[in-house]
Amino acid sequence: MSNVRALAAETLYNVVDKGASLNQELPFASQGLSPKDKALLQQICYGVLRYLPSLENYCQQLLDQPLKGKRRIFQFLLYVGIYQLQHMRVPPHAAISETVNALQQMRALGLKGLINAILRSFQREQAELEEKAKQIPVCKFNHPGWFIKQVTAAYPDNWQEILEANQLQAPMWLRVNQAQYSTQEYSEMLKANDIEHTLNADFPDGIKLAKPCDVYALPEFDTGACSVQDAAAQLAARFLDPQNDDVILDACAAPGGKTCHILELADADVLALDSDSERLERVKQNLVRIGLAADLQCADASQPHIWWDEQQFDRILLDVPCSATGVIRRHPDIKWLRRASDIEDLANLQGDILNSIWPLLKPGGTLVYATCSVLPQENQQQVAKFLANNQSAEHIPLHENDTPTLPGLQLLPGESDGFYYAKLVKKH
Numbered sequence: 001m002s003n004v005r006a007l008a009a010e011t012l013y014n015v016v017d018k019g020a021s022l023n024q025e026l027p028f029a030s031q032g033l034s035p036k037d038k039a040l041l042q043q044i045c046y047g048v049l050r051y052l053p054s055l056e057n058y059c060q061q062l063l064d065q066p067l068k069g070k071r072r073i074f075q076f077l078l079y080v081g082i083y084q085l086q087h088m089r090v091p092p093h094a095a096i097s098e099t100v101n102a103l104q105q106m107r108a109l110g111l112k113g114l115i116n117a118i119l120r121s122f123q124r125e126q127a128e129l130e131e132k133a134k135q136i137p138v139c140k141f142n143h144p145g146w147f148i149k150q151v152t153a154a155y156p157d158n159w160q161e162i163l164e165a166n167q168l169q170a171p172m173w174l175r176v177n178q179a180q181y182s183t184q185e186y187s188e189m190l191k192a193n194d195i196e197h198t199l200n201a202d203f204p205d206g207i208k209l210a211k212p213c214d215v216y217a218l219p220e221f222d223t224g225a226c227s228v229q230d231a232a233a234q235l236a237a238r239f240l241d242p243q244n245d246d247v248i249l250d251a252c253a254a255p256g257g258k259t260c261h262i263l264e265l266a267d268a269d270v271l272a273l274d275s276d277s278e279r280l281e282r283v284k285q286n287l288v289r290i291g292l293a294a295d296l297q298c299a300d301a302s303q304p305h306i307w308w309d310e311q312q313f314d315r316i317l318l319d320v321p322c323s324a325t326g327v328i329r330r331h332p333d334i335k336w337l338r339r340a341s342d343i344e345d346l347a348n349l350q351g352d353i354l355n356s357i358w359p360l361l362k363p364g365g366t367l368v369y370a371t372c373s374v375l376p377q378e379n380q381q382q383v384a385k386f387l388a389n390n391q392s393a394e395h396i397p398l399h400e401n402d403t404p405t406l407p408g409l410q411l412l413p414g415e416s417d418g419f420y421y422a423k424l425v426k427k428h
């Protein structure tokens with residue numbers, strides 16, 4: 001298959017109906033495509049996932065009945081067509097003809113008339129269709145109802161801003177390897193290569209590119225001078241504050257962005273643990289590129305009695321599995337893969353990991369708890385509960401309003417991704 005629209009329909013069907021992740025599906029669907037077609041496929045898939053409820057609603061208004069069963073994949077082809085008409089700069093006649101042409105590759109030429117007619121009706125009736133869809137909050141904000149409800153409850157003053165930020169394309173941030181260059185020095189190297197960027201004092205190791213670029217166009221990327229990592233994620237190692245000779249546990253380490261950052265900041269002895277062996281392989285690749293070393297172990301952080309050698313750690317980073325609701329702009333499939341019921345399960349898993357790992361910290365040692373979630377259940381509520389039940393845990397404020405009852409720093413999507421951090425020290 002090489003028709004981009006047909007590939008997009010199939011990819012979206014696999015993600016939305018079969019629960020596959022876009023990160024896994026896209027590389028597979030892109031095999032053998034030219035760089036231009038790869039970029040187009042990615043743009044269409046991201047776009048449809050960003051606007052899925054409104055696209056569904058337009059089709060509901062235009063079709064007598066939704067395409068079901070064996071014809072279900074063509075419902076996604078309609079979303080692909082309408083998305084191009086509504087949001088892309090493809091000339092409308094090309095958007096329609098390319099979408100209809102996809103039917104040849106999908107061996108469904110019999111649907112030519114229907115797909116053509118629906119796309120043309122959308123073109124004619126766009127303004128009324130949009131107006132009607134906007135009356136429904138899920139379609140207006142293009143997020144699942146359960147998530148809109150939870151964000152509204154948690155952020156009564158700025159929930160709309162959060163939902164809007166999730167719909168935007170995320171900037172590309174670099175983390176400068178401080179063991180090789182200062183942020184300022186690397187900024188000069190980018191200037192010399194005409195790569196436009198800005199610095200931000202809140203993220204001392206970070207550089208925001210004006211537009212995304214191929215990593216191999218970045219000076220000395222292959223020898224680890226910089227890595228691609230969102231600005232918010234760069235705060236983990238800074239809050240952990242690793243020192244030379246520290247023994248450090250990175251308990252949920254894969255793919256290793258934060259492990260590498262810790263080792264760039266200090267000559268420490270790091271154990272990088274993750275329960276997913278394939279993802280752990282990526283930690284190895286990242287360490288090799290940058291020329292760093294850590295001990296890697298595939299194990300369950302909530303079961304330390306199986307793998308722990310009884311030597312306590314000076315510092316522990318717990319970047320726990322979470323809903324990833326802070327990184328929706330980078331992974332719009334999260335909106336459709338997560339269910340409301342996942343949050344409770346994730347919060348229980350995070351609580352288990354935190355409670356199981358705490359005894360592994362030395363007295364006087366530091367633990368940083370992190371998620372890329374914006375939901376209080378995984379963040380402030382989780383840490384407040386832990387503090388209330390653990391007299392040995394002292395809470396270290398990360399900003400002036402960081403208190404034991406409302407602990408931690410919650411970053412919302414905008415300049416950086418949405419992230420949460422809390423810092424705890426074990427009392428002597």
Ligand SMILES: C[S@@+](CC[C@H](N)C(=O)[O-])C[C@H]1O[C@@H](n2cnc3c(N)ncnc32)[C@H](O)[C@@H]1O
Nearest residue numbers: 252253254255256257258275276300301319321
């Ligand atoms: C948010 S990601 C970590 C990202 C990583 N710290 C980085 O900066 O590249 C969470 C990781 O936790 C791992 N994980 C999930 N459950 C786990 C468990 N019970 N024990 C250890 N790792 C677990 C997942 O495989 C995933 O790689």
